[in-house]
Amino acid sequence: xxxxVACSGVMSRFWPRLPQPLLQLLMGxxxxxxxxxxxxxxxxxxxxxxxxxxxxxxDGWQMPKREFGANMWPILLLAVGLVLVTVLGxxxxxxxxxxxxxxxxxxxxxxxxxxxxALAVSAVAHRLPMPPRLQxxxxxESLMNDASALVAVKFAVAATLTQxxxxxxxxxxxxxxxxxxxxxxxxxxxxxxxxxxxxxxxREGAEAAPPxxxxxxxxxxxxxxxxxxxxxxxxxxxxxxxxxxxxDVRSTRFNAFHVQAQGxxxxxxxxxTGLVFVLLGQQLPELLQNLQEPLxxxxxxxxxxxxxxxxxxxxxxxxxxxxALLAVRFVSLAVGAALPAWxxxxxxxxxxxxxxxxxxxxxxxxxxxxxxxxxAVLGLPxxxxxxxxxxxRELLIFQATMIIVISLLGGS
Numbered sequence: 001x002x003x004x005v006a007c008s009g010v011m012s013r014f015w016p017r018l019p020q021p022l023l024q025l026l027m028g029x030x031x032x033x034x035x036x037x038x039x040x041x042x043x044x045x046x047x048x049x050x051x052x053x054x055x056x057x058x059d060g061w062q063m064p065k066r067e068f069g070a071n072m073w074p075i076l077l078l079a080v081g082l083v084l085v086t087v088l089g090x091x092x093x094x095x096x097x098x099x100x101x102x103x104x105x106x107x108x109x110x111x112x113x114x115x116x117x118a119l120a121v122s123a124v125a126h127r128l129p130m131p132p133r134l135q136x137x138x139x140x141e142s143l144m145n146d147a148s149a150l151v152a153v154k155f156a157v158a159a160t161l162t163q164x165x166x167x168x169x170x171x172x173x174x175x176x177x178x179x180x181x182x183x184x185x186x187x188x189x190x191x192x193x194x195x196x197x198x199x200x201x202x203r204e205g206a207e208a209a210p211p212x213x214x215x216x217x218x219x220x221x222x223x224x225x226x227x228x229x230x231x232x233x234x235x236x237x238x239x240x241x242x243x244x245x246x247x248d249v250r251s252t253r254f255n256a257f258h259v260q261a262q263g264x265x266x267x268x269x270x271x272x273t274g275l276v277f278v279l280l281g282q283q284l285p286e287l288l289q290n291l292q293e294p295l296x297x298x299x300x301x302x303x304x305x306x307x308x309x310x311x312x313x314x315x316x317x318x319x320x321x322x323x324a325l326l327a328v329r330f331v332s333l334a335v336g337a338a339l340p341a342w343x344x345x346x347x348x349x350x351x352x353x354x355x356x357x358x359x360x361x362x363x364x365x366x367x368x369x370x371x372x373x374x375x376a377v378l379g380l381p382x383x384x385x386x387x388x389x390x391x392x393r394e395l396l397i398f399q400a401t402m403i404i405v406i407s408l409l410g411g412s
Contacts (some may be wrong), residue, residue, distance in 0.1 A: 001040065004031060005274030019412045021277045021370065025405070028281020034289070042279055044379035049220075051272050052375065053237040057219035058269040059143050060241025062262070067136040068242075074137050074336070079144035082332050086114040086325065087152050093324040097317050098392075104163075105391045107156040112377045112400050113325060115149035116142040117370025121411075134359055138366045146372050147178050147232040153376050161385050181232030185239025188222040192240075193247040215261050216268065218244065234372075276371035280404065283374075287401055293394035318402045325403070326410075330364040368411040369404045377401075 008024045015023070031038045068075070091110035095103050121142040155170045196211065219237050226236035295314060337355035377400040381390050 001028075001275055001278050002271060004028065004278050005271055008274060008278075009270065019408070020274070021368075022408050022412055024274050024277035025281040025284075025408065028278035029284040030281075031278075032282040032285050034285060039286070040279065040282055042283065042378065044375050047279070047371075048375050048379065049223075051276060052234065052371070053219035053223040054216070054268060055272045055276070055371070056143070056146070056234060056237040057241035057244075058265045058272075059139075060238040061245040061265055062269070063140070063143065063242055063245075064136065065242065065246060067132075068140055071133065071137050071140060075140035075144055077336060078137070078141040078333075080148045082141075082329065083114045083145050083148040083152060085332050086328055087111045087156070089328040090114075090321065090324045094321060097320050101392055102160065104156055104159040105396070108153065108160060108380070109321075109377075109396050109399060111149060111152035111156045112373055112380075112396070113321070113369060113403055114152060115145045115369070115372050115376075116367045117372060121366055121368050131359065134363060138363060142368075143238055144235070146238075147181060147235040148174060149372070150234060150376060151177050151232065157380065160391070161381070177230065177232045178235055180229070181226045181235035182239045184226040184229075184231055185222045185236035185241075186243050188225065188236070189240045189243035189247060192218060192221070192244065212261050212264055215244070216264065276374075280371070280374055280401070283401060284405075287398060291398075294398040296394075314398070318399055318406070321399060322403055322406045322410075325367070325407075326364055329367050330360060333360045333363050365411050367407065369400075369407045373400055373404055 004027045005024065008020055008027055012018065012020050012023060032040075087107055087110045089110075090113065091103070091107040094106040094109055095101060098106070116138075121138050151170075151174045155173070158164075196214070219240065222236035222240040223233035227233040291314070334357070337360055377397050380393055380396065382393065384390055
């Protein structure tokens with residue numbers, strides 16, 4: 001799989017307009033085609049633990065801190081507000097398309113689809129002549145919205161399992177999980193920095209390899225600690241990466257170590273990013289071969305499935321969900337872009353310039369789904385509390401995978 005990732009990096013030089021995630025997805029699908037026999041079983045818990053914390057820590061480490069601070073409010077508005085709007089708006093659309101599907105299950109699918117993927121967004125955005133501020137906002141949103149989306153998934157699944165839901169409790173828990181996750185990440189990075197300076201740099205000219213290796217293991221600490229206390233491990237990893245990078249830059253020692261760590265993280269980020277999309281591509285042949293289970297779920301969800309024309313309603317429902325996601329994102333971004341002009345003059349910061357609708361359109365298509373969506377949908381429980389199968393689980397996996405592919409194609 002790493003060889004495929006390396007080959008995708010070489011091939012992208014010959015096709016610079018084809019984003020690497022899309023190329024890696026296609027290569028993974030071709031490698032897993034039935035005739036070849038190369039197939040890797042994807043365990044969601046292993047995927048989340050081994051790949052997600054290092055990737056998010058690396059994103060936090062490399063995030064430009066000044067630009068992030070200058071655009072903090074738009075990023076947070078998208079990372080929290082847009083996720084909630086997407087879960088509610090698209091959840092009701094899914095329930096309208098598939099009326100027999102329980103509303104809580106429709107919200108599960110909407111929550112799974114709500115986070116944008118930092119890796120895919122970065123890979124596509126860096127290849128386009130995009131305004132730097134818009135690129136920063138999109139990348140910041142994709143970094144920060146994972147926590148709110150995963151919290152939404154948790155509560156939608158809990159509502160499906162128990163048939164009970166409290167909006168007030170959900171909002172309080174979201175604040176607790178997000179704030180607690182960030183705090184764990186910051187405190188862990190601060191303690192780590194102190195121990196790092198005290199024990200790993202005990203003399204001038206010390207070998208840089210051991211501390212770099214420790215830095216590579218660092219993401220798992222805040223992630224596991226936060227998850228153990230029911231907080232957001234995703235945000236803990238991001239916050240730890242941003243804080244650790246900042247502490248290292250501000251330290252008084254020679255920054256050769258920082259340069260080496262930065263280069264190492266770039267390699268790790270490229271390898272792990274590629275693995276995510278190659279593994280995603282590996283799921284496509286098996287998914288297309290075993291369409292009977294999603295089709296049966298679709299029939300039970302109330303779609304008009306006729307013998308001999310079963311694939312049509314499946315694709316129609318997928319297209320409807322994809323259009324709903326794009327429409328909700330476009331309308332939300334357009335309202336958010338126009339909002340500063342409606343504020344009282346004393347609340348404005350400087351001159352308010354209208355945001356072109358073309359930027360809103362680009363930002364809407366920039367909502368690319370990826371690894372977090374895949375991990376979240378594959379991690380759904382198989383059984384309900386009473387022992388019955390989780391409703392439409394195979395259909396949800398199919399829809400989520402197809403939406404990832406569609407968003408990659410549209411964003412590209």
